[in-house]
Amino acid sequence: MHDVKIFDTTLRDGQQGKGISFTVEDKIKIAKLLDENGVSYIEGGWPGASPKVEAFFKEIKNVELKNAKMVAFGSTRRASNSAEDDVFLNKIVQSGAPVACIFGKSWDLHVHEALKISLEENLDVIESSIAFLKKSGLEVFFDAEHFFDGYKRNPEYAIKCLQAAEAGGAEVLVSVIQMVARCLSKSQR
Incomplete structure (x- = not known):
């Protein structure tokens, strides 16, 4: 039997629907529910994209997740930058x-x-x-x-x-x- 891992994108992709805007508190509650239901990876959003995403990552550090790992989303570096910069x-x-x-x-x-x-x-x-x-x-x-x-x-x-x-x-x-x-x-x- 294979070990199945679930990667959930609700906190980023899920809030791109019309009329959906999660608060930081909403995102914390959703992350806790996903964790309780055995989700392995929870994508929290794109750090730097908005103050709300920054606040979420700051707050989620104080939440003990039993099953899930938090995931930060983003892109490869800009061609004009080094990765370090x-x-x-x-x-x-x-x-x-x-x-x-x-x-x-x-x-x-x-x-x-x-x-x-x-x-x-x-x-x-x-x-x-x-x-x-x-x-x-x-x-x-x-x-x-x-x-x-x-x-x-x-x-x-x-x-x-x-x-x-x-x-x-x-x-x-x-x-x-x-x-x-x-x-x-x-x-x-």
Whole structure:
């Protein structure tokens, strides 16, 4: 039998719905409930994104969780920064969360069009961001953003992105399949 671990994103993704805005107290209550129900990882939000997220990470340090580890969400470093000098990577470390989940570009189109950097530079961005977080003592998940679109267009490069994350020390490689959400939204029309 395999050990199943649940990674919950309610405190970040869940509050992106229309009319939903959790208070810090709401987020603490939800985190406690998720922990009581055996959730392994609770993504608390993106440190530095808002004062509310900062306050949540400050307060959740005082809560004893029995099952769950808190996760700070974010992105790889900006190409113009070193990992050590990247404000948002440092905010993840300063959050006190023992786990980081960072996303990075794995679709060559986005590397060229959104980041406006070379493919090789993006691989360095991924690897060095994760290595910095690992050096800071965090468990790291790498979310390969738009992996399947990238794989369809350039499979060799998409795989290189995963390999760069692994080389940086990521324990878990993640890619969310967006097709489910697309199908659900089409069926509601």
